[in-house]
Amino acid sequence: MAKKIKLGILGGGGDSLIGVLHRVASAMHDQFEIVGGVFNPDIDKSIAFAEEIGLPTNRIYKDLDAFVAGEAKLSEDERIQVVSVLTPNFLHFPMAKKLVDNGFHVICEKPLTTSLEEAVILEEAVKKAQTVFAVTYTYTGYPIVRQMREMIQSGVIGEVHKVDIQYYQGWINPILHDKKVRETIWRLDPTKAGISSCIGDIGTHAFNMAEYLTGKEVKTILADLNTRYEDVQLDVDGTVLIRFSDYSKGVIRASQIATGEENGLTVKIYGSKGGFNWEQENPNFLYHLTDDKPVQILKPGHAYNGEVSLDGTKLPPGHPEGIFDSMGNIYYGVAKAIRGLDYDNGEFINVYDGVRGMKFIEKCVESHQSGNVWLDL
Numbered sequence: 607m608a609k610k611i612k613l614g615i616l617g618g619g620g621d622s623l624i625g626v627l628h629r630v631a632s633a634m635h636d637q638f639e640i641v642g643g644v645f646n647p648d649i650d651k652s653i654a655f656a657e658e659i660g661l662p663t664n665r666i667y668k669d670l671d672a673f674v675a676g677e678a679k680l681s682e683d684e685r686i687q688v689v690s691v692l693t694p695n696f697l698h699f700p701m702a703k704k705l706v707d708n709g710f711h712v713i714c715e716k717p718l719t720t721s722l723e724e725a726v727i728l729e730e731a732v733k734k735a736q737t738v739f740a741v742t743y744t745y746t747g748y749p750i751v752r753q754m755r756e757m758i759q760s761g762v763i764g765e766v767h768k769v770d771i772q773y774y775q776g777w778i779n780p781i782l783h784d785k786k787v788r789e790t791i792w793r794l795d796p797t798k799a800g801i802s803s804c805i806g807d808i809g810t811h812a813f814n815m816a817e818y819l820t821g822k823e824v825k826t827i828l829a830d831l832n833t834r835y836e837d838v839q840l841d842v843d844g845t846v847l848i849r850f851s852d853y854s855k856g857v858i859r860a861s862q863i864a865t866g867e868e869n870g871l872t873v874k875i876y877g878s879k880g881g882f883n884w885e886q887e888n889p890n891f892l893y894h895l896t897d898d899k900p901v902q903i904l905k906p907g908h909a910y911n912g913e914v915s916l917d918g919t920k921l922p923p924g925h926p927e928g929i930f931d932s933m934g935n936i937y938y939g940v941a942k943a944i945r946g947l948d949y950d951n952g953e954f955i956n957v958y959d960g961v962r963g964m965k966f967i968e969k970c971v972e973s974h975q976s977g978n979v980w981l982d983l
């Protein structure tokens with residue numbers, strides 16, 4: 607049995623949304639062991655959380671500087687190899703950059719940074735360090751999404767001519783209408799979230815999905831964003847027209863004020879020979895549409911799925927897979943890369959696509975502020 611890869615975590619404490627997803631995902635394929643980190647800017651809270659999850663506290667550090675210095679004192683065999691960055695957006699760049707510069711592999715939450723400029727600097731640093739760098743666009747880890755990607759890219763639905771990806775959430779609605787309450791949300795604070803809330807937080811997932819599935823890059827975009835109130839600085843809703851080429855176009859619709867919606871990411875992709883429909887809240891069913899046959903429903907775990915899809919399914923068909931499996935598969939791909947094993951480039955989103963995500967966010971804001979104009983990506 608290969609030794610487990612030593613994993614550190616920054617952020618993702620008991621008070622966080624995303625921490626548990628990464629902890630469970632890292633354990634799922636028996637590749638990683640969590641050995642330390644900084645779960646919270648308050649060291650006492652960090653230690654208390656480590657105790658709560660049964661982690662020895664000797665490698666819980668007060669901040670990233672102490673983390674890097676402390677790990678440097680350990681033998682290579684003991685040292686943390688890869689670090690998950692699960693903090694609010696504004697900390698992704700300084701943390702990830704320092705980690706990469708010090709030779710750590712990194713698994714970074716999206717959006718990669720808070721500006722394109724930072725993202726490009728980070729990409730250069732990764733190229734120089736030759737380390738593994740993954741950006742957790744979580745929904746690319748679903749086996750049936752990977753199957754859809756393989757089928758689109760092998761031509762099953764013909765030439766793609768329409769992409770419609772919608773990501774609707776409603777969670778900001780009940781807290782948006784009270785000025786005092788909305789001022790407490792970091793996702794609406796430009797110093798913590800960056801230049802966008804809705805497009806930066808979830809529109810970026812939809813954009814990544816569009817490029818991930820089609821294997822094509824979006825060439826131009828036109829965005830119309832909505833902040834809902836004058837004093838709200840960042841968008842909470844947006845519609846973005848996208849063009850891959852003159853004959854391949856689409857729309858990305860994202861909202862945090864789609865009242866009552868939960869985590870409604872839906873994908874509709876149509877080509878000359880067929881189409882696919884998929885919904886994140888019902889992730890084990892992929893609908894394959896054609897002009898002349900009844901709708902076909904594909905499910906994960908069956909022999910008709912390709913290798914990359916099957917590699918991410920751990921139980922026989924009919925045992926529903928969910929978001930934990932999806933993130934677990936991303937971690938599994940990162941483990942293969944760290945171990946120097948073969949892996950498919952669809953197994954995790956790399957720093958290049960993280961930069962594409964930042965370009966998309968910046969251009970959407972610029973398009974909107976310039977009077978809803980078309981801009982090149």
Ligand SMILES: NC(=O)c1ccc[n+]([C@@H]2O[C@H](COP(=O)([O-])OP(=O)(O)OC[C@H]3O[C@@H](n4cnc5c(N)ncnc54)[C@H](O)[C@@H]3O)[C@@H](O)[C@H]2O)c1
Pocket residue numbers: 616617618619620621622623624625644645646647692693694695697715716717742743744792807
């Ligand atoms: N991939 C996805 O689907 C997905 C879903 C949700 C969130 N996210 C991303 O994950 C990141 C975190 O989001 P969240 O909703 O979990 O945020 P959150 O506010 O719930 O949690 C942030 C965590 O970071 C910790 N933290 C803050 N400053 C820190 C510091 N200086 N050092 C160490 N820890 C620190 C906080 O204590 C907390 O534990 C964001 O970038 C967000 O975009 C991604």
